[in-house]
Amino acid sequence: MTQTDIQIAQAATLNKIQDIALKVGLTDEQIEPYGHYKAKLTMDALKSLETKEDGKLILVTAINPTPAGEGKSTVTIGLADALSRLGKQTMIALREPSLGPTMGIKGGAAGGGHAQVVPMEDINLHFTGDMHAITTANNALSAFIDNHLHHGNELEIDTRRILWKRVVDLNDRSLRHVNVGLGGPMQGVPREDGFDITVASEIMAILCLAKDLKDLKNRLANILIGYTAKKKPIFVRDLEVEGALTLLLKEALKPNLVQTLEHTPAIVHGGPFAxxxxxxxxxxxxxxxxxxxxxxxxxxxxxxxxGAEKFLDIKVPQLGKAPNAIVVVATIRALKMHGGIPLKALNDENPVAVAEGFANLKKHIFNMKAYGIPVVVAINAFVSDTEAEIDIVKEYCEAIHVPVALTEVWEKGAAGGFLLAEKVITAIEAEETHSFTPLYDVAELSVPEKINKIVKNIYGGRQANFTKKALNQIKTIEENGWEKLPICMAKTQYSLSDDPHSLGAPTGFDVTIRELVPKLGAGFIVALTGDVMTMPGLPKYPAALKMDVGENGEAIGLF
Known part of the structure; x- marks a missing residue:
């Protein structure tokens, strides 16, 4: 009988977190343990590393996924374990899971099978409390806003123009639109409000982009919370609460150290939705x-x-380091979906559909290569894959001169990732012929020009169309001098277009920008397309229905 992910994780023997820290040269004084197997790194430890030279960076991304995902985290972990077993000093940097997808349909973000970060159940649930700190800081700001309104509204905030929403780290569609302040004068000022999921909070993005406590505080101060009736912008600094918000987040800013099943050190920290x-x-x-x-x-x-476009155009300029190689994860299942096969038939052999669906993978490969970074394709193996289907992908990748490796880390751990690791090392060592080229110049192009660059170059579309509301928001952005920021597209993950049902590699389509939201603390402008929700809903049969806890406190049914 095949073991589940959690059974594999619970059967593993973990090393004490002090031993994991020692593997990368960190002393006991440079970590703050949360139990035996997880810890936060101290800010002093981070400061002591500033003058050290950077190692090589490998970015793992994927084709447009099926609803269950294509195993990027699993491949990331398995690849790192393989590199470690090949004698390379290796670390992993992953996002923290959100309880929304964990209890919904997609699952957690700790990998799977024999390629996991552990303790898996802690990481997928409350971990070191970062999500709760972000939720608390976000909702504290909401409370400060409503308190200001209740006590006379000195800043003259227009309640119809408040941008800031409350958050909760769950998928709860009933909270998308709510009314607050009902019940009479003592209960506050009535107004419309709403909830986002915690990982959609600007505070999450800020935490992930802040370089230190000072930068965190400055970014929090720059959060745009709304406007006056005369459309004057109002910021957190106007409420003078950035210090309190920073205080709530000071521990959450410290990165979390854990390990893989094969004891490769891993940092799991921050988790904004892509x-x-x-x-x-x-x-x-x-x-x-x-x-x-x-x-x-x-x-x-x-x-x-x-994710990869935003990593390269939003994160890299602030990180100051571009990837030395990009791994694009593909699965036979997803390729068949992009070849027109319904989800219920993805386990049936169909080499023709795989060949048809390759167009989606090819588009992603060419997109990543356009940044000037070498690309390697990882075929993340599933038990339903057949040799004929795998051979199609290998043949097509070789035809466009892209290295490809069958990756079996879910089943075999590091041993299933050696071929991928070797191809990535080869690509990195030949990297001197490559140089990173961003998609657009942030300062020189207008907001519509930057959006059209993404639509045309990354999605393969014809152009972006803007609603009247979006056009008015562009005017406001330009009047306030915010136009020199990168664009963060909010779009369906299932298609290159803004239509989740348009699979493969569509062309000639337009993308409708329905709304633009300046996230000035994070330092980007969110462009909302289609019906992307900042508060997802649960499916009819959520994963939570299978979850339980044993008599000794062990988690049950967590994947």
Whole structure:
């Protein structure tokens, strides 16, 4: 009988976190243990690493996924374990899971099978409390706003123009639109409000992009919370609460250290959604891993059109380091889906559909290569894959001169990732012929021009169309001098277009920008497309229905 992910994780023997820290040269004084197997790194430890030279950076991304995902985290972890077993000093930098997808349909973000970060159940649930700190800081700001309104509204905030929403780290569609302040004068000022999921909060994005406590405080101060009736912008600094918010987040800013099943050190920190926010782990996590290891393996959420594009155009300029190689994860299942096969038939052999679906993978490969970075394709193996289907992908990749490796890390751990690791090392060692080229010049192009660059170059579309509301928001952005910021596209993860049902590699389509939201603390402008929700809903049969806890406190049914 095949073991589940959690059974594999619970059967593993973990090393004490002090031993994991020692593997990368960290002393007991440089970590703050949370139990035996997880710890936070101290800010002094991070500061002591600033002068060290960066190692090599490997970014793991993917094609447009099926609803269950294509195993980017699993491949990231398995690749790192393989590099470690090949004698390379390696670390992982991953995002923290959100309880929304964990209890919904997609699952957690700790990998799977024999390629996991552990303790898996802690990481997928409350971990070190970072999500709760972000939720608390976000909702504290909401409370400060409503308190200001209740006590006379000295700043003259227009209640119809408040942008800031409350958050909760769950999928709860009933909270998308709510009314607050009802019940009479003593209960506050009535107004419309709403909830986002915690990982969509700008505070999450800020935490992941902040370089230190001072930068965190400055970014929090710059959060745009709304406007007056005369459309004057109002910021957190106007409420004078950035100090309190920073205080709530000071521990959450410290990166979290854990390990893989094969004891490779891993930093798991921050978790913005990739189809709503920028989908990357924290700057501090990636920087720290780069200083401590010769090879850092990280991942960006969803397909390369979302997570990887944002990693390269939003995170890299602030990180100051571009990837030395990009791994694009593909699965036979997803290729068949892009070849027109319904989800219920993805386990049936169909080489023709795989060949048809290759267009999606090819588009992502060419998109990543356009940044001037070498690309390697990882075929993440599933038990339903057949040799004929795998051979199609290998043949097509070889035809466009892209290295490809069958990757079996879910089943075999590091041993299933040796071929991928060797191809990535080869690509990195030949990297002197490559140089990173961003998609657009942030300062020179207008907001519509930057959006059209993404639509045309990354998605393969014809152009972006803007609603009247979006056009008015562009005017406001330009009047306030905010136009020199990168764009963070909020789009479906299932398609290169803004239509989740348009699979493969569509062309000639337009993308409708329905709304633009300046996230001035994070330092980007969110462009909302389609019906992307900042508060997802649960499916009819959520994963939570299978979850329980044993008599001794052990988690049951957590994947």
């Amino acid at each position: 189809n709503i926010a920028h989908g990357c782990n924290s700057i501090l996590a990636t920087q720290t891993a780069l200083k401590l290891a010769d090879y850092t393996v990280t991942e960006a959420g969803f397909g390369a059109d979302l």
